[in-house]
Amino acid sequence: MHTHETPATDHDRQRPAPVGRTADRYDGRGPRTPGSLQGTLGNTAVTRMITVSRMMTEDEFKQSSKRTGGKRNASEISKVDEALRAFYALPDAGEAARWYALRDIVRACEAYVSHKPEGGRRVAGVERLKGEAEGAQAELDAAAVFRGLLTEVDRMVTANEDPDMDVRLPAGEAQKASQKMSGPAFTTLVDGLIRDLGELRGNEGLPGETRAVIDELMAVVGLVTVKQYPRGGMPGMKLTSAADQDPAFTFNVDTQARGGTSFMLGHVAHELTHVAAHQAFGSSPVMELVRSGATDAQVTALAEERRDALAGLRRALGGGAGFSDFQQRMLEEKLVYGGAGGKLKKYADSFAAAGKITPEQQAQLIAWDAAAGPASGTLVEYDTVINQMLVYLHLWETDQNHPFYVELRAAAQVAFDRRSQARAATAQAAGNNL
The missing domain is CATH 1.20.140 (Butyryl-CoA Dehydrogenase, subunit A; domain 3)
Incomplete structure (x- = not known):
């Protein structure tokens, strides 16, 4: 799934650049900075x-x-x-x-x-x-x-x-700088990011919801067979295998490191969530966050539930108390991105034009887009931004009692449970067909 996590271009103030410092050393205790x-x-x-x-x-x-x-x-x-x-x-x-x-x-x-x-x-x-x-x-x-x-x-x-x-x-x-790396060097860099995301599970202060999500994401890393700079295209994850082949994905990595390590590991979590959800829901190459075979009524209810969850997160974020201006802006961007309208139809039409989905799949996705109404973006990006923000807040060392963090963890647990249930049902159906 192509993403558009690009920096804002309107800057109303500027600050002199600070002098860089050597990376902090980690002694094995507490969260890693x-x-x-x-x-x-x-x-x-x-x-x-x-x-x-x-x-x-x-x-x-x-x-x-x-x-x-x-x-x-x-x-x-x-x-x-x-x-x-x-x-x-x-x-x-x-x-x-x-x-x-x-x-x-x-x-x-x-x-x-x-x-x-x-x-x-x-x-x-x-x-x-x-x-x-x-x-x-x-x-x-x-x-x-x-x-x-x-x-x-x-x-x-x-x-x-x-x-x-x-x-x-x-x-x-x-x-x-990332554009100047050789292919092997770039892959090594991305492998290091993926490894560092997995190693967050060793942090004593990591919330249980985040640890469960990272476990889920690390289980699908092997399906990502190519990691590359997105030359000539948008960053994001895409399915590159045919329907009759074992699943394989290409990760076009966004290297605009707006928030440093937190941005990069959040980006990795976002894109690996597309892979995990695709496998759980048995979705099309568009990687919609809807179980195969869902009715329009079920999709309407699902989109409304996710829309309400995003609205609750916006209320909890409020004026941004406890976050810097930059952190507030990053979170607001994710909340908008996770629920923007018309997104599923846009992807369906694009994938159909490229021959990546069948006319029947396109028609189904367009019907689901209509069923979701103005919240159709939640059918594509909701789980991904929820998991991404979990990584942000952990690396920012946000107080886990902050109202936004509490609300986010609850939303993440609901989304994780839905993927787990879908994954179990898909596995059972596959077993019944043997």
């Missing part, structure tokens, strides 16, 4: 020494971009000087810091060239520096850059800062 989790991600150190192809020094650049007469600081060229100077002033702070510094050099060079459409004596030297910076950035360990950015965002979330408002846009940079 996002920093301690991502510090183990992929079993690669974040702060090793970086080696890149040689770039010209500031003095060499000044020589290659000098002109006869005129003051150097009287033009955009001084901004390129500053960016290059900042790069060489970096301590051994890890690939993420160098990624930012090299990006700033490239941007400064592009800005200078854009101010010189007629060319000039300095343009050749600036373009040479830009090429060297791009080459150096390409040689960085992209997976280590990604983990370094996760560390930075984790620190911001813990400090109640807003990653979406940071002028350096770490989520977008994390996505760019």
Whole structure:
């Protein structure tokens, strides 16, 4: 199922980017913080020494971009000087810091060239520096850059800062870094995220409802045979096997790490819930959260129940007491996403056009969409966002007595029980057909 967990683009305020820190160490007691989790991600150190192809020094650049007469600081060229100077002033702070510094050099060079459409004596030297910076950035360990950015965002979330408002846009940079990973490196990264989600079960403070959900999700991990960056498409989970084959899924991973580790593990939980629910309900490739053979009346009742549960969660969330502005926004987004109208019909038409479902399946899904009315989104994304928010709240170390957390756990238990009952009935029916 394709998801659309993308960052907001309207920013009414900005904050300076904080300095990243080394991931927290975990001593085995209590809940693992996002920093301690991502510090183990992929079993690669974040702060090793970086080696890149040689770039010209500031003095060499000044020589290659000098002109006869005129003051150097009287033009955009001084901004390129500053960016290059900042790069060489970096301590051994890890690939993420160098990624930012090299990006700033490239941007400064592009800005200078854009101010010189007629060319000039300095343009050749600036373009040479830009090429060297791009080459150096390409040689960085992209997976280590990604983990370094996760560390930075984790620190911001813990400090109640807003990653979406940071002028350096770490989520977008994390996505760019992930695009540069090789296929095997990307798969290793995702396998590490899945492993870290499973290891949350070792936390003493993990609610029982969340532990049961993670158990359920880990049981279907083997069905996900491909984990990749979603090149040319939306992130999400999709069924890639034919009806007469053993089930196999492809995970197109959303690497816009808006909330750091909490976002990434929540995203993994969201998408694995699609797999678990598909297996439980025996649904079509659209992965609707409805048992095969349900009547329109049953679907109407189910959608209304889920709509009311989301409304209860909105009331419990209230003005966001106990959450930062960023956390409040993340939760509100999930509550909207889990119940938006028209979603099942949209997916049915899209899948039918692509030949992924039969005309009969399309007609059934459209009828269910109509039966659900304005809550048809609950037939596609309800269970997924409930489980996703469970992961968020645990990693944010939210007070389990918070009214929203209490309400969420109750909703999660109802949804888990429904999937369990459907799974048992499906298994029994399969046994009867042997």
